[in-house]
Amino acid sequence: MEIIDRASSVRSTFLQRALFVAASVSVLGVAGCQSTSNSILNPIDLAQGSSENIGSLTRVIQNNPRNPESYNVRGSAYGKAGRYREALKDFDTAIQLDPNYYQAYANRALIQRYLKNDVAAVEDYSRAIQINPQYDAAYIGRGNVYRQAGRLDEAMLDFNRAIQLDTTDGRAYHNRGLIYQARGQHKKAIEDFSAAASLQSNAPEPYNGRGISYAALGDYDNAFDDFNTAIGLDDKVAESWANQALVYEHRGDRKRAAASYARAVQLDPQYKPAKDGLSRTR
Secondary structure, eight states: OOOOOOSOHHHHHHHHHHHHHHHTOOOOOOOSBOOSSSOSSBTOOGGGGSHHHHHHHHHHHHHOTTOHHHHHHHHHHHHHTTOHHHHHHHHHHHHHHOTTOHHHHHHHHHHHHHTTOHHHHHHHHHHHHHHOTTOHHHHHHHHHHHHHTTOHHHHHHHHHHHHHTTOOOHHHHHHHHHHHHHTTOHHHHHHHHHHHHHHSTTOSHHHHHHHHHHHHTTOHHHHHHHHHHHHHHOTTOHHHHHHHHHHHHHTTOHHHHHHHHHHHHHHOTTOHHHHHHHHHHO
């Protein structure tokens, strides 16, 4: 995803670097329930992916093997643990027991996304929507698949629909903001990133996204504030440090830029914008 801004050669150079950062900001998973965590199925507490919890859920299923909800919950726990094939099997069983279990379709779709089966993911999200046209999570999930595939018009329709349904999931706004950003509509992007930040108060992604759009408009002070806020929320995200470094670099402060790039490389040694930035500023 690219953002084009040619107001000046300096700003263009900055954005070419910043956009690489923006494009790598991942929008985290959406399933039947949501949170702002990095979990693939939300809101599933980290402990829910533990072998102890899975064992407890298995005993529940053994006591009542015809309850689709139990399979859906254990499938979510398997997903949290990265045991995707077992998660798929449980979601399949939940759907066999209740063919109208739209949450299980959405959960299975998310696992399909992690397995790179985007066609199957879209089919499951679409089935969830068919069963329950008011289910905002399925629109957001399908919109994410479309956006990452470059099908921005279809993604925009899905995010708009989720927002029309008064979703409280900030990812609908965040992902729509990324599309506005890709189209150079930075003022609209800033509005959406702000909405996402208000709904996901502990997530750094909306601040990184909004900072990029501020930078595209030449507002480096607000961009810098947003990147610093992102770091304050989670100082283990390489993109945030690389974004901060870009502002330092734009200001001519190579020493601080190098330090921030170095921190980003430390967090993610394969993160190319940080590696390139460190080479430039050292």
